[in-house]
Amino acid sequence: MGDTRIVTAAVLIIGNEILSGRTRDVNLAYLATGLTQLGIRLREARVIADVEAEIIKAVNECRARYDYVFTTGGIGPTHDDITAECVAKAFGLPLIRNPEAVARLERHYEPGMLNEARLRMANTPEGATLIDNPVSTAPGFQIGNLFVLAGVPSIMQAMFDGLKGRLAGGAPVLSHTISAFLGEGVIAKDLGELQQRYMDLDIGSYPFHRQGKYGASFVLRGTERSRIDGAAAELRTLIAGLGGQPIEGEPAER
Amino acid sequence: MGDTRIVTAAVLIIGNEILSGRTRDVNLAYLATGLTQLGIRLREARVIADVEAEIIKAVNECRARYDYVFTTGGIGPTHDDITAECVAKAFGLPLIRNPEAVARLERHYEPGMLNEARLRMANTPEGATLIDNPVSTAPGFQIGNLFVLAGVPSIMQAMFDGLKGRLAGGAPVLSHTISAFLGEGVIAKDLGELQQRYMDLDIGSYPFHRQGKYGASFVLRGTERSRIDGAAAELRTLIAGLGGQPIEGEPAER
Numbered sequence A, B: 001m002g003d004t005r006i007v008t009a010a011v012l013i014i015g016n017e018i019l020s021g022r023t024r025d026v027n028l029a030y031l032a033t034g035l036t037q038l039g040i041r042l043r044e045a046r047v048i049a050d051v052e053a054e055i056i057k058a059v060n061e062c063r064a065r066y067d068y069v070f071t072t073g074g075i076g077p078t079h080d081d082i083t084a085e086c087v088a089k090a091f092g093l094p095l096i097r098n099p100e101a102v103a104r105l106e107r108h109y110e111p112g113m114l115n116e117a118r119l120r121m122a123n124t125p126e127g128a129t130l131i132d133n134p135v136s137t138a139p140g141f142q143i144g145n146l147f148v149l150a151g152v153p154s155i156m157q158a159m160f161d162g163l164k165g166r167l168a169g170g171a172p173v174l175s176h177t178i179s180a181f182l183g184e185g186v187i188a189k190d191l192g193e194l195q196q197r198y199m200d201l202d203i204g205s206y207p208f209h210r211q212g213k214y215g216a217s218f219v220l221r222g223t224e225r226s227r228i229d230g231a232a233a234e235l236r237t238l239i240a241g242l243g244g245q246p247i248e249g250e251p252a253e254r
Helices: A026-038 A052-065 A083-091 A097-108 A116-122 A153-166 A184-197 A224-241 B025-035 B052-063 B081-090 B099-108 B114-120 B153-166 B184-197 B225-241
Strands: A007-014 A038-049 A067-073 A095-097 A121-126 A127-133 A142-143 A145-150 A174-180 A204-209 A215-224 B007-014 B040-048 B068-074 B096-097 B122-126 B129-131 B140-143 B145-148 B174-180 B202-210 B213-222
Touching: A007 A026, A007 B096, A007 B099, A007 B225, A026 A038, A026 A067, A026 A095, A026 B096, A052 A067, A052 A083, A067 B025, A067 B068, A083 A095, A083 A121, A083 A145, A097 A116, A097 A127, A116 A204, A116 B174, A116 B184, A127 A145, A145 B081, A145 B225, A153 B140, A174 A224, A184 A215, A184 A224, A184 B114, A204 B140, A215 A224, A224 B145, A224 B225, B007 B025, B025 B122, B025 B153, B040 B052, B052 B068, B052 B081, B052 B096, B081 B096, B081 B122, B081 B145, B099 B114, B099 B129, B114 B122, B122 B140, B129 B145, B129 B153, B140 B153, B140 B202, B145 B153, B174 B225, B184 B202, B184 B213
Parallel strands: A007 A038, A007 A067, A067 A145, B007 B040, B007 B068, B068 B145
Antiparallel strands: A038 B040, A095 A121, A127 A142, A142 A145, A174 A215, A204 A215, B096 B122, B129 B140, B140 B145, B174 B213, B202 B213
8 A cells, every 4th residue: 555644745935026026936846846756745835025924924824734844035144034033933932043053154154254144044943953055055944844945946956955854755646647639628527527536536637739739738646556547548538539639748849 | 205005915826736846837927027017015925726625715814914816727617627616605605607708708619619617617706807818718807806817827917917907006116126246144234234224115135146156136125216216325335345346237147
């Protein structure tokens, strides 16, 4: 049977720059893909402003509700970087200057360059475990089930890749995609009935316009390969019965 | 003085495919930019699953809290498209087959092609106002302060562009960006003090690596041009005092 535990997660993207449209977030897609590969279900993501009350509220709602929570952004040296202090308040813990984080910064900066602003990047809630930053040293941290990561994508990615060993995934989500140059509306009724017969699967329908034609990709997700294979076989028959040609995976763009 | 009212908004991105990493969302950035241009502050965005209870909860939390709420996704003809019925439940309104929406679909489809699945795309809460879809006809809708848009980016964009006339913006957010090839940590203290002197502005610091060097862009946002100009002048002096060269806007990538 394998692992059947469902492990869940949420992502909090912290930063005014995403909400103003100045910066296009790319971290969510990276985390979504990475968590799925680990057998962790990303259930929710929120983009929130650099506002203390908002960050505290989102952290506390999500850490109570999901197995893991990941934040991105707000851990640099400037006044608008307030994630660490907000997380400490959310957990009701003192914010301390983490000695190991200070030691890492001392090794990184030239003598005289480690000023108070940069030392702020060593602040963590008491009891936090550091998350390595192989790109620019200033670490993230873990406290309880919350992982605090950088907002700069190259740093965020390196931090996440390095901490995967701390995460206990559940039953891996398997998926199979079948596409067809059929309108969604043509197959919708049969597809809904297929979903009813396979309630343990999540069947999604995603329309596209490729090779100058409309069609849709149908994604079958679940934890048991045999069930996915069974639904896929039925889906191929459905598509053919509607005069379509089932395509394994996604058709080429052109 | 002009308009000083603060108008707020939230965006709800509905779809399992974003949370699984299958699809990379591009709608948030479009809405964030468009709302900012209209003088509407996007305060929060959430990515949520195709799960009725989640959608109802997010709709009700956000419509009570913000002036406008925009949803994307879940209004197609397949079983996983449940946004309209969830919105009706959130508002406590009956879900009806909207006659004007039916008329549009009847004009769009060839005789015999408008089946029951496609007619589901004409379902709206009672009292909703349609949102035009110039790309593929099936409309979005507005109910109260909530705007229900498609998930396919080309359709979502056309819908949003067409409904802008219904939105009352507030005081426009003006911004000015000044950059420098200085480490954020070098200027952080002075920047924090500048923020203290300009509490009516939102000063953000965003690090970059360009032309082979590290630096940061400093974004000054507010509603009064004279205050932004004043802060910008002080910021240029700060940067020069630290041995940097103030750059208007963002420096070239290379």
